[in-house]
Amino acid sequence: MPTLLRRALDAAFGHPRGVAGRMGGSIMAFGNREQERAAIGLAALSSGEVVLIIGHGPGVGMALAAEAVSPNGHVIGVDPSPLMRAMAAERCVQWIRSGDLEVRPGSAENTSCANESIDAAISVNNVMLWDRPAGFADIHRVLRPGGRLVVTVHRHVLDFRPARLREEAEAAGFVNVRLSIGQPVELVAWRLQ
Ligand SMILES: C[S@@+](CC[C@H](N)C(=O)[O-])C[C@H]1O[C@@H](n2cnc3c(N)ncnc32)[C@H](O)[C@@H]1O
Numbered sequence: 001m002p003t004l005l006r007r008a009l010d011a012a013f014g015h016p017r018g019v020a021g022r023m024g025g026s027i028m029a030f031g032n033r034e035q036e037r038a039a040i041g042l043a044a045l046s047s048g049e050v051v052l053i054i055g056h057g058p059g060v061g062m063a064l065a066a067e068a069v070s071p072n073g074h075v076i077g078v079d080p081s082p083l084m085r086a087m088a089a090e091r092c093v094q095w096i097r098s099g100d101l102e103v104r105p106g107s108a109e110n111t112s113c114a115n116e117s118i119d120a121a122i123s124v125n126n127v128m129l130w131d132r133p134a135g136f137a138d139i140h141r142v143l144r145p146g147g148r149l150v151v152t153v154h155r156h157v158l159d160f161r162p163a164r165l166r167e168e169a170e171a172a173g174f175v176n177v178r179l180s181i182g183q184p185v186e187l188v189a190w191r192l193q
Pocket of ligand 1: 013014015016029032054055056061078079080081084106107108123124125126129131
């Protein structure tokens with residue numbers, strides 16, 4: 001792919017910033033909504049749970065997660081892009097005001113969550129941007145025993161064999177790893193009880 005195009009796509013979607021990032025955020029909010037909804041479904045959230053949303057982008061999945069764990073649940077979103085954090089905060093303003101949701105700087109590799117504090121972690125369309133061994137390790141650290149991880153990603157954005165996701169999750173300690181190599185690729189994995 002030509003370098004200029006790669007840079008433009010990165011500014012819109014990979015590490016959203018500036019005008020391209022704002023346009024990318026609007027496109028993702030519209031185009032990935034059903035994928036975000038399906039990921040929330042795979043996580044089988046219930047009221048009162050604590051959910052970590054990794055690389056939330058414009059925040060569609062965070063709002064859906066907040067509805068799913070209400071009442072008494074809590075949603076933490078981490079994303080390295082200040083622009084995406086601002087767009088997500090705008091979208092989720094009512095949940096932030098009620099204290100049920102927070103948006104924090106962070107990444108898969110460095111979620112800054114406490115050990116064993118999360119019931120479910122969800123990542124949609126960002127696993128290709130991680131340092132994956134570090135990302136899987138940090139998510140495993142923050143999940144409570146018995147907690148689960150859901151990763152979904154458009155197959156065409158992966159530049160590695162999708163089966164590697166299972167190998168890398170297992171190497172980090174996840175068990176009962178279920179991988180579906182369709183469009184999108186979906187992984188559900190558990191921290192040992
Ligand atoms: C393609 S967007 C996906 C956003 C949203 N989940 C969706 O599917 O519409 C990728 C997002 O991942 C974030 N990101 C980039 N590197 C990351 C990392 N190492 N860990 C977590 N998120 C990352 C970006 O800032 C961006 O918001």
